[in-house]
Amino acid sequence: MNVLIVFAHPEPQSFSGALKNTAVATLQEAGHNVEVSDLYEMGWQAVLGHGDFCGDRADAAYLDLSREQEHAFASGTFDEVVKAEQRKVTNADLILFHFPVWWFSMPAILKGWVDRVFARGFAYSTGKKYSSGHFKGKKAMLCITTGTAATLYEPNGIDGDLHHVLWPIHNGILAYTGFTVLPPYASWMPARLSEEERISYLKGYARRLQDIDHLEPLFFHPWEDYDETQRLKPGVVAKSGVQWNPRANQRKYEAAIQYTPEAK
Structure with missing residues (x-):
């Protein structure tokens, strides 16, 4: 299997880096x-704009990003750094x-x-x-790290259900473009843990990855569940995501860990 890891943390020695x-x-x-x-090591330029399009533009007088992206993809005129990442994907x-x-986001x-x-x-187009x-x-x-405890990300937690927090990413980016979305791996408050506790999280993540081919993906309603207005049918x-509990889902990978993150 070919795996791409997109890593976004400015400190290589962070716990995100260890994961x-x-x-x-x-x-x-x-x-x-x-x-x-x-991305930080690459010096990735985060701003989408004129510089993404090389060669002939669809309309040089007005920047319509969707139109220019579609034109650049069809004509192979994206900036080289963008094309390199698209090849990886x-x-x-x-x-x-x-x-x-x-x-609450990336x-x-x-x-x-x-x-x-x-x-x-x-990544997407009309009807696709x-x-x-x-x-x-x-x-x-x-694979995420947080600055607060797991209890804050429960349905009755002050920060809200983790599934709802991650919905714009899980649904709006990944499911939207066709990915099968696997449950996230969360490390809660690693900056406040002991070395032993952090190692336990790393071992849990390794077990999760060893089981990657057998993970049950998150559920998203298929097209046939929606009507012509793209709302769920009566x-x-x-x-x-309702049947997914982030803490219960992760427990099997922490089964050998004496430390219980949610108890902190």
């Missing part, structure tokens, strides 16, 4: 091909996104990677989204 290193070692040991896009069977949760540099790389024409998306057949998973019960 990334664990992923590389675990996956390579299992015989997978692994490629890493370290094309080759990947699985993409792992490693990042700290900042302001760091700006990673959002900018999505803005520029998941371009119209390449969700279950018919361009990336159908590929898998994606988030009688269809909304259940995207």
